[in-house]
Amino acid sequence: MGARAKENHVELIVNYDEFYSRVGLVTNYYDLEWLGFSGHDFAGSFNPCHLPQLLTFCDQNPDHHIVSVVEPGRYVNKFVKGSRSYKLADKDKDPSMVLNHLLDPEWPLIVEDGVSAALAEIRDIKNRRKR
Numbered sequence: 407m408g409a410r411a412k413e414n415h416v417e418l419i420v421n422y423d424e425f426y427s428r429v430g431l432v433t434n435y436y437d438l439e440w441l442g443f444s445g446h447d448f449a450g451s452f453n454p455c456h457l458p459q460l461l462t463f464c465d466q467n468p469d470h471h472i473v474s475v476v477e478p479g480r481y482v483n484k485f486v487k488g489s490r491s492y493k494l495a496d497k498d499k500d501p502s503m504v505l506n507h508l509l510d511p512e513w514p515l516i517v518e519d520g521v522s523a524a525l526a527e528i529r530d531i532k533n534r535r536k537r
Contacts, residue, residue, distance in 0.1 A: 416504045425505040429473060429483050430497025438494070451475065451491045460492055461485075471499045479508035 419425045432438060433450035441463070445456045452460055464470050473493040474486035481493070484501035 416502050417500070418509075419503060419505045420507060420509045422505065422507040425481065425503065425507075428498045429495040429503065431473060432470075432494045432496055441494075443494075450493055452493065453491060454489070457492060460494065463494075470494055470496050479506055481505040 419428075425431075426433075431450065432441070435446075435448050435450070438446055438450055443452075443456075443459065443463070445459070446452050460472055464472055471483075471494075472485040473495045474482045474484065474489035475491045475493065476482055476486055476489045478490075481504070482489075482501075483495070483499070483503040483505075485492075
């Protein structure tokens with residue numbers, strides 16, 4: 407009985423902002439609308455049903471490429487069939503770049519800050535209505 411080992415060389419990035427700037431994720435709603443896309447959310451994520459539109463666009467515009475969201479918190483800088491969702495990017499196309507922002511040592515603080523800000527906003531809205 408034998409086994410074959412396969413090595414996958416990846417550049418693991420744990421900081422979302424660093425990955426975002428290097429691959430050039432197009433997340434602005436109006437930029438995507440200007441490029442002719444519809445069916446995406448406000449953060450620029452595309453469901454698998456919109457994949458044909460993305461593939462056609464990337465074939466016609468080689469300066470853009472697809473980033474796959476393979477699982478929560480994990481992005482791969484290439485097209486991966488069967489991913490949860492997809493994003494459009496326009497900079498570094500290096501397919502070995504992988505983001506897993508859940509491994510960021512600052513992640514618990516980022517989440518806590520986000521939740522605190524959201525709760526403060528809800529509190530402000532609630533207090534304004536009481537006046």
